[in-house]
Amino acid sequence: MNPFEHLRIAFDALLANKIRAFLTMLGVIIGVASVIMLVAIGEGAQTYIRKELMGIGTNLLIIVPGKTETTGMGRMPSGIQKITIADLRALEKRATLLNGLSAVVVSNAPVKYQNRLRNVQIIGTDQNFEQVRNLHAEIGSFISKADVDAQRRVAVIGRTVRKELFGEANPLGRTVKIGETKFRVIGIMESKGVTLGMDIDDHVFIPVETAQEIFDQDGLTNILTQAINENTIERAKDQIKAIMMQRHAGEEDFTIISQQAMLSTMQTILTTFTYVLGGIASISLLVGGIGIMNIMLVSVRERTREIGLRKAIGASQRDILLQFVIESVTLSVIGGIIGILFGAGVAYGAKAAFPVLPVDVSAWSVALAFTFAFFVGAFFGIYPAMKAARLNPIEALRYE
Amino acid sequence: MSDAPLIQLDDVTKVFVTGAIRYEVLKDISIEVRRGEYIALIGASGSGKSTLLNILGCLDVPTSGHYRLEGEEISAKSDTEMAHIRNRFFGFVFQSFNLLGRYTVAENVALPMVYHGLGRRERLDKAKALLTRVGLGEFTGHYPSELSGGMQQRVAIARALANNPAVLFADEPTGNLDSKTGTEIISLFEQLNAEGTTLVVVTHDARVAQHARRVLTLADGRMLTDKQNSIAELTGA
Numbered sequence: 102m103n104p105f106e107h108l109r110i111a112f113d114a115l116l117a118n119k120i121r122a123f124l125t126m127l128g129v130i131i132g133v134a135s136v137i138m139l140v141a142i143g144e145g146a147q148t149y150i151r152k153e154l155m156g157i158g159t160n161l162l163i164i165v166p167g168k169t170e171t172t173g174m175g176r177m178p179s180g181i182q183k184i185t186i187a188d189l190r191a192l193e194k195r196a197t198l199l200n201g202l203s204a205v206v207v208s209n210a211p212v213k214y215q216n217r218l219r220n221v222q223i224i225g226t227d228q229n230f231e232q233v234r235n236l237h238a239e240i241g242s243f244i245s246k247a248d249v250d251a252q253r254r255v256a257v258i259g260r261t262v263r264k265e266l267f268g269e270a271n272p273l274g275r276t277v278k279i280g281e282t283k284f285r286v287i288g289i290m291e292s293k294g295v296t297l298g299m300d301i302d303d304h305v306f307i308p309v310e311t312a313q314e315i316f317d318q319d320g321l322t323n324i325l326t327q328a329i330n331e332n333t334i335e336r337a338k339d340q341i342k343a344i345m346m347q348r349h350a351g352e353e354d355f356t357i358i359s360q361q362a363m364l365s366t367m368q369t370i371l372t373t374f375t376y377v378l379g380g381i382a383s384i385s386l387l388v389g390g391i392g393i394m395n396i397m398l399v400s401v402r403e404r405t406r407e408i409g410l411r412k413a414i415g416a417s418q419r420d421i422l423l424q425f426v427i428e429s430v431t432l433s434v435i436g437g438i439i440g441i442l443f444g445a446g447v448a449y450g451a452k453a454a455f456p457v458l459p460v461d462v463s464a465w466s467v468a469l470a471f472t473f474a475f476f477v478g479a480f481f482g483i484y485p486a487m488k489a490a491r492l493n494p495i496e497a498l499r500y501e
Numbered sequence: 502m503s504d505a506p507l508i509q510l511d512d513v514t515k516v517f518v519t520g521a522i523r524y525e526v527l528k529d530i531s532i533e534v535r536r537g538e539y540i541a542l543i544g545a546s547g548s549g550k551s552t553l554l555n556i557l558g559c560l561d562v563p564t565s566g567h568y569r570l571e572g573e574e575i576s577a578k579s580d581t582e583m584a585h586i587r588n589r590f591f592g593f594v595f596q597s598f599n600l601l602g603r604y605t606v607a608e609n610v611a612l613p614m615v616y617h618g619l620g621r622r623e624r625l626d627k628a629k630a631l632l633t634r635v636g637l638g639e640f641t642g643h644y645p646s647e648l649s650g651g652m653q654q655r656v657a658i659a660r661a662l663a664n665n666p667a668v669l670f671a672d673e674p675t676g677n678l679d680s681k682t683g684t685e686i687i688s689l690f691e692q693l694n695a696e697g698t699t700l701v702v703v704t705h706d707a708r709v710a711q712h713a714r715r716v717l718t719l720a721d722g723r724m725l726t727d728k729q730n731s732i733a734e735l736t737g738a
């Protein structure tokens with residue numbers, strides 16, 4: 102028998118009971134829609150984080166004090182030396198695979214303008230920061246080499262700080278107080294919003310040596326640098342390590358974090374996250390499958406006489422089996438298609454409502470959800486169909 | 502092979518086992534059915550008529566004995582082969598008409614042709630011709646529930662004739678009908694037999710037994726009599 106005929110029989114049977122068919126599909130619709138939506142959100146989060154990490158500057162390397170990435174239960178560092186501006190100078194002079202180095206000192210301090218006060222993260226840095234970190238002053242200018250060398254009391258403020266302290270007033274040339282020290286505002290940073298959970302706009306940038314002075318620190322929080330291209334990241338790291346260890350009495354008491362490593366770690370975490378979301382959603386798809394099985398069992402019972410008749414007029418066990426399996430697969434596949442459309446609709450709706458989240462319905466999640474729906478229908482349809490196929494025609498015809 | 506009987510049963514028995522109890526429903530039945538015959542199968546309720554008809558129609562298999570279809574033993578046939586035999590060789594008419602309510606009359610008649618592998622257009626054309634043959638040519642697009650009992654049984658007969666069966670089996674076809682519509686069905690059988698259809702009809706209805714050429718009487722699972730109605734009797738009636 103032509104499989105198309107089985108499909109026609111399945112459609113006729115489903116159309117004869119539209120509401121029931123729809124309600125049965127609902128389980129699959131919800132299951133598939135949640136797979137599509139949750140995977141879209143998971144992947145959206147991935148795209149978002151990837152973009153954010155790209156945004157912090159390509160090929161970025163961060164040198165921080167302390168050995169945080171111990172391989173195995175390695176030796177404990179005997180005495181952690183601070184990372185200093187002298188380290189930075191040495192790298193500047195000797196490292197050939199780096200493209201710009203920027204010193205960073207981070208501290209928290211209250212920033213005051215007239216009677217307004219805000220606790221802000223203060224970043225002490227130098228003129229290379231703009232290039233290495235890919236963050237720029239939009240109005241006025243960023244910290245210059247001269248500002249650093251002369252330990253000037255100048256500040257570049259973020260958007261949020263500006264809004265909170267100055268409102269609509271022009272901050273350029275005004276004096277703010279960071280702690281007890283007065284600073285002249287020379288620039289306003291471009292708006293970057295929240296990056297990796299950190300509000301870049303809620304920072305104040307001052308010359309690094311000024312920061313060391315007012316916060317009474319001689320070390321650096323970190324050194325930011327860039328490999329000249331992505332193929333030299335590992336060699337650049339080796340170079341930094343060699344130079345730094347030489348200066349730190351042979352101790353590797355620092356860690357070099359690459360943007361690449363952060364990216365791949367985040368990627369791994371988020372891929373797992375996406376799979377977990379997809380997995381949870383799949384459970385509801387499974388529940389939908391059980392719903393199909395339930396209804397198919399009812400349907401086989403209700404249509405016992407029909408099955409008996411079909412057998413009497415020449416349907417084989419195989420024909421009956423196919424009829425019912427195709428019926429349940431049709432249910433789950435149509436449910437799957439509606440679920441995909443619905444899930445994609447919600448995902449794109451969410452994107453329209455929250456443009457920050459780059460939600461994207463990926464082809465693989467559609468293919469996966471569809472295939473899964475298909476197999477759910479086949480799997481949960483097979484048992485009721487086998488029951489139908491094995492019915493004795495005479496008893497089936499006598500069934501009341 | 503052509504002179505072999507269409508169906509030949511030799512020493513057929515049928516035993517139903519329910520729990521610890523064995524019901525010997527058919528005992529040593531040996532009969533043959535030849536092409537063109539019109540056989541009435543009569544006997545008391547519970548005598549085994551339906552069981553015998555089901556075995557003849559390959560809806561059921563004997564517990565022991567031989568069944569030969571056109572000389573060929575069918576006991577070793579697979580489910581698919583049996584389904585194929587039911588589809589091509591036999592047509593069934595039941596006491597309750599067993600039409601499918603979600604299909605039109607024509608689609609019901611066409612159902613056996615679905616399993617024969619005919620295309621939809623061809624099926625519906627043939628169904629229409631069959632419905633015309635049983636006097637329901639105008640009702641192709643109706644649904645079974647819109648028809649009277651007698652009409653529904655005619656639809657069922659048209660369906661049984663769908664694949665030009667060698668034998669048409671009917672199990673108390675007039676049992677659910679009033680006597681007038683019953684008579685109509687009986688004359689339809691007459692007409693079909695005159696046109697060459699082989700008929701085996703289980704009945705309580707004396708009129709069917711009168712019209713049949715041959716009357717088999719079952720009693721308690723045994724063949725009591727196998728009587729040819731004489732031509733004179735038939736033509737005289």
Ligand SMILES: Nc1ncnc2c1ncn2[C@@H]1O[C@H](COP(=O)(O)OP(=O)(O)O)[C@@H](O)[C@H]1O
Binds near residue numbers: 518545546550
């Ligand atoms: N599947 C079955 N299991 C047990 N007994 C059965 C079964 N089918 C029929 N019988 C018994 O076999 C006997 C003959 O049944 P049946 O062939 O239907 O008789 P009839 O059609 O002549 O009334 C009855 O006593 C009936 O109860």
Ligand SMILES: [Mg+2]
Binds near residue numbers: 550551552
């Ligand atoms: Mg009976």
